[in-house]
Every structure is written in C-alpha cells, then in structure tokens.
Amino acid sequence: MTLGVVLVVGFGASQVLKDEDTGASSSPGPGASSSSGASDPSGSEExxxxxxxxxxxxxxxxxxxxYRMFxxxxxxxxxxxLEIMDGSFMPxxxxxxxxxxxxxxxxxSYGGSEAGGIPTETVCGRNLSDDHPGDAGAGGGQLVEGDCVDAKAQEIACASAGSADHKVLGLVKEKSECPAGTTAPIELMFAIGRPFDVICGGKV
Structure with a gap:
C-alpha cells in the first residue's frame, strides 16, 4: 500500500507526491504538505x-x-x-x-503503484510561522473574497497589485450574481467541482 498526496497551494496549482509507507509524504511549493493515511494496527503516529x-x-x-506528522x-x-475533510477526486x-x-x-494506492490512488481525506493546514499566504490578500492558498488577481485570473498579493489587477469582491456562478462595485467580472473555463465560475473583480 502506498500513500500519495495532491498538494493544492493556490488558484489552479497542484502537485502529486508519493510515499512508500503508510505514514508520510507530500510536497513544497508556496505552502508545505504532509500526509498520513490508512490506520495501522500498531497505532503508530505515521x-x-x-x-x-x-x-x-x-x-x-x-x-x-x-513531509510527516510531528x-x-x-x-x-x-x-x-485547521480542518480534516473528506477526500475528493476533484480537489x-x-x-x-x-x-x-x-x-x-x-x-x-494499492499494489505498490506510484500513480493515482484513492483520495481518503483532505488536510487544511495553516503555517505555524507568521507566514500566512492563505490569508485574504496575501497571494496564496485558496482564492477567497479579499484576494487579488491579475488579468489572467491568477492570484497575486494585493500589496503588489497594479492598476490592471483586480480585487476579488465575490466568487459566483453567474455574472449577474456579482455584488455592487464589480467592474471586471472574469468568467473562468469550466472546472469539475469548482463551486464558482465567475470572479467578481473590482478596484484594488
């Protein structure tokens, strides 16, 4: 049995990582990662x-x-x-x-496979340091209201945003649902499972 991890660290970013035992694996990026999956009769932390x-x-x-548990x-x-959620084939x-x-x-993954795998859980993590890219406007993590994006809908830190960039005022399914103040609704390409299709962009 092999553990694998998909690390999602920002709008549209992901990485796939593997490990050889039932305890740890993951990857870096703007964030970090880690894993531990199936329970083991020994009850070991990993x-x-x-x-x-x-x-x-x-x-x-x-x-x-x-990465591993500590x-x-x-x-x-x-x-x-911060939270443990169900695993999903649609991160x-x-x-x-x-x-x-x-x-x-x-x-x-079973049979020693190094590819694919059955998602079992999602770990939502927050850094123990003072570096928090997932905070609104900081430029990392999931896209949320208060973040900033460039013209290509890529998340950026609001502190470095320019006149051509936009602040996220809402994340909705239809442009008509955007709140007042929206000056640049950005329609996204279809993505299975994503809860929004439009970024409501306003002045930074």
Whole structure:
C-alpha cells in the first residue's frame, strides 16, 4: 500500500507526491504538505489518519519534498491542521476554512503503484510561522473574497497589485450574481467541482 498526496497551494496549482509507507509524504511549493493515511494496527503516529489539530513538517529522511506528522511542540513542525475533510477526486471542490495556507489531498494506492490512488481525506493546514499566504490578500492558498488577481485570473498579493489587477469582491456562478462595485467580472473555463465560475473583480 502506498500513500500519495495532491498538494493544492493556490488558484489552479497542484502537485502529486508519493510515499512508500503508510505514514508520510507530500510536497513544497508556496505552502508545505504532509500526509498520513490508512490506520495501522500498531497505532503508530505515521500510520494513522490526520485529525484536526495535528501538526506536520518536512521529512528529510524521505527527501526534500516529503513531509510527516510531528507533535506540535517539536522543532520539525511547520503547520497545523485547521480542518480534516473528506477526500475528493476533484480537489477544486474542497473548500477549506479561512486562513488555510495549504491543502493536502491524502490518497492510498494499492499494489505498490506510484500513480493515482484513492483520495481518503483532505488536510487544511495553516503555517505555524507568521507566514500566512492563505490569508485574504496575501497571494496564496485558496482564492477567497479579499484576494487579488491579475488579468489572467491568477492570484497575486494585493500589496503588489497594479492598476490592471483586480480585487476579488465575490466568487459566483453567474455574472449577474456579482455584488455592487464589480467592474471586471472574469468568467473562468469550466472546472469539475469548482463551486464558482465567475470572479467578481473590482478596484484594488
């Protein structure tokens, strides 16, 4: 059995990562990642499922792109799970709570496969440091109201936004649903599971 992780760290960004045991794997990026999937009779930390409040961080023993669970007071811990949600084959359909800096899709593969896998849970994580790209306007995490995007609908930090960029006033299905103040509704290409199809852009 092999654990895999899809790390979603921003609007439209994702990475797929693997691990060789039932405990850890993940990847870096604007955020971090980690995983632990199926439960194990031994009850070891690395084999159990994630729970709200768990912490994780890089696992140098498995490579620069791997992560594992840590006690939150250990020096290796870099993020805490704000929420644990169901796994999904459609990562964009998962909406983590406000303040989420990184999103981890934990999956299990059987037979030693290094590709694919069955999603089992989603970890919504927040950095333990003062660096929070998932906060509104900070330029990372999931797209939320208060963020900023460029003309190509790519999330950017509001502090670096220019006159051609827009502030997100709403995320809706139809342009007619955009709130007052919207000057540039941006219609997105269809994406299965995404809860919105239009970014309501206004002045930054």
């Amino acid at each position: 084999s159990r499922s994630w729970e709200k409040g768990d912490c994780g961080g890089p696992d140098p023993e498995k490579g620069s792109d791997s 006690d939150c007071d250990e020096s290796g811990a870099t993020f805490k799970a 964009e359909s998962v909406q983590c709570p406000a303040g989420t800096d990184l999103i981890i899709e934990v999956s299990i």
